[in-house]
Amino acid sequence: xxxxxxxxxxxxxxxxxxxxxxxxxxxxxxxxxxxxxxxxxxxxxxxxxxxxxxxxxxxxxxxxxxxxxxxxxxxxxxxxxxxxxxxxxxxxxxxxxxxxxxxxxxxxxxxxxxxxxxxxxxxxxxxxxxxxxxxxxxxxxxxxxxxxxxxxxxxxxxxxxxxxxxxxxxxxxxxxxxxxxxxxxxxxxxxxxxxxxxx
Numbered sequence: 001x002x003x004x005x006x007x008x009x010x011x012x013x014x015x016x017x018x019x020x021x022x023x024x025x026x027x028x029x030x031x032x033x034x035x036x037x038x039x040x041x042x043x044x045x046x047x048x049x050x051x052x053x054x055x056x057x058x059x060x061x062x063x064x065x066x067x068x069x070x071x072x073x074x075x076x077x078x079x080x081x082x083x084x085x086x087x088x089x090x091x092x093x094x095x096x097x098x099x100x101x102x103x104x105x106x107x108x109x110x111x112x113x114x115x116x117x118x119x120x121x122x123x124x125x126x127x128x129x130x131x132x133x134x135x136x137x138x139x140x141x142x143x144x145x146x147x148x149x150x151x152x153x154x155x156x157x158x159x160x161x162x163x164x165x166x167x168x169x170x171x172x173x174x175x176x177x178x179x180x181x182x183x184x185x186x187x188x189x190x191x192x193x194x195x196x197x198x199x
Contacts, residue, residue, distance in 0.1 A: 032071050037098075039066040041081065046098070058098040064090075068115030068127070068176070078103070079126050081112035086132040093126050093151065107151035109158070112141065115176040117183075119198060124151040125160070127176040127185065140188055146170035148183060148195060160198065168195060 036049045037058070046059040046066060065081035075095050082090025091111025094103040110128035117125050130145030148168055149157040159167040172188035183195040 032076070032098075037069055037071070037076060039069060039078070041065045041067055046076070046078065046096070048098070059096055059101055059103070061103070064092075065112070067113060068117075070116050070118050072118055074099075077106070077116050077118065077124070079113035079116040081114065081129075084132070084137055085134065086112040091126075091128060091157070093124060093157070105155070107155045107157050109156045110147060110149045113157075114174055117176050117178045119150075119178055120180055121199070123198070125149065125176065125178065125183065125198070126151075126157055127170075127173050128157070129172055129174070130170070140172050144169055144171050146173040146187075148173075148176070148185065150198075160195065 032048065034051055038047045038049055040047055044061045044064055044066060045057050047055055048058045049055050063083040065083065066078050067081050068079040070077040074097065076098060078094050078096055080090070080092045080094065082092070088109050088111045091113040092108040093106045093113065093116050095106050096103045107124060110126065112129050112132060113126050114129050115127040119125055126149050128147045128149055130141035130147070133139050133142045147170060148160040150160055152158050161167055170185055170187065170193060171191070173185045174188055175186040177184045178198070181196065181198045183198055185193045185195065187193065
């Protein structure tokens with residue numbers, strides 16, 4: 001089934017508003033025990049925020065631009081946009097162990113990646129914002145070039161397709177949440193796209 005616009009379920013909404021008063025989902029915060037993990041793409045690091053507001057750096061990387069996070073037990077899955085010009089080979093999902101400060105490549109091949117989620121059946125999904133527009137550092141991708149991708153058995157990120165085998169095209173997606181076999185994708189313009197029946 002193809003994507004359909006749908007309201008974000010209340011359970012997924014993080015109550016924030018943009019400068020026009022519209023509800024927006026706040027990305028890149030991931031619970032880790034009693035703390036939160038936060039990506040800092042500008043400084044290429046992951047921070048741990050304690051319950052009382054204390055902040056400490058737990059991982060630092062080279063110029064990889066960490067974006068989305070997912071935790072699985074003691075493992076942190078992290079998407080990386082990669083350095084400019086955001087070549088697909090630099091768009092990666094890595095597994096990290098905060099206590100050892102190491103990262104292992106899990107999948108690559110789509111960029112810039114902005115989020116990562118583990119599916120209900122163990123499938124690994126990531127969100128590619130699309131082709132970088134080349135305007136300036138930090139500028140969004142070109143409109144209607146984004147994709148929801150999944151990792152195949154060889155560690156390649158391949159686009160999710162509809163029932164007819166067509167790639168699902170997204171307009172500058174920024175955040176991803178999986179609920180069962182349904183993906184909710186937030187776009188730069190504030191749109192929310194629902195993609196059902198993920199496998």
